[in-house]
Amino acid sequence: MQTFSSLAVREIPVPLHDGALWVFGYGSLIWRPGFAHEGSHPALLSGFHRRFCLWSHRYRGTPEAPGLVLGLxxxxxxxxxxxxVPGAAAAEVLRYLDDRELPDGAEVVYHRRVLRVRRLDAPRHGPGAGTVPAVTYVANRDCRL
Structure with missing residues (x-):
């Protein structure tokens, strides 16, 4: 049976699954997470795809000539x-990720979401099987830079 507890950072509840925070990375987080973690696992997120769909002057380019960046x-x-991420470090990691992906200012490129993500190295049945709720950052389709 799955048990969840919540942790509020920036007023968004985040589920802890089995005492841990799970974070899904699909771009720069893969090769440069920037936070301590207990493990990393290949994963598949259904319902979203990675694509160059956002213009940004923070991540690439300048205010006069924004660059194209990846988003879900x-x-x-x-x-x-x-x-x-161990539950004890969850608040610190979420603050870091929000500062990295949701900076203060006029450019709101991403939204933090909690989505079900499947571990590809987990057994198909039994303990550890299935999906986990994971924090990820999806494209803000209303961002018009």
Whole structure:
């Protein structure tokens, strides 16, 4: 049986699954997570795909000439990495990720979401099987830069 507890950071409840925070990375988080974690696992997120769909002057380019950046957009599926963060470090990691992905200011490129993500190295049946709720950052389709 799955048990969840919540942790509020920036007023968004985040589920802890089996005492850990799970984070799904699909871009720069894969090769540069920037936070301590207990493990990383290949994963698949259904319902979203990775695509160059956002213009940004923070991540690439300048205010006069924004650059195209990756985002998770609706539809399809995306392979990535699930990071397991101990529950005691969850608040600190979420603050770091929000500062990295949701900076203060006029450019709101991503939304933090909790989505069900499947571990690809987990057994198909029994303990550890199935999906986990994971924090990820999806494209803000209302961002008009």
């Amino acid at each position: 957009d609706r539809g399809g599926a995306c392979r990535g990495v699930l990071f397991r």
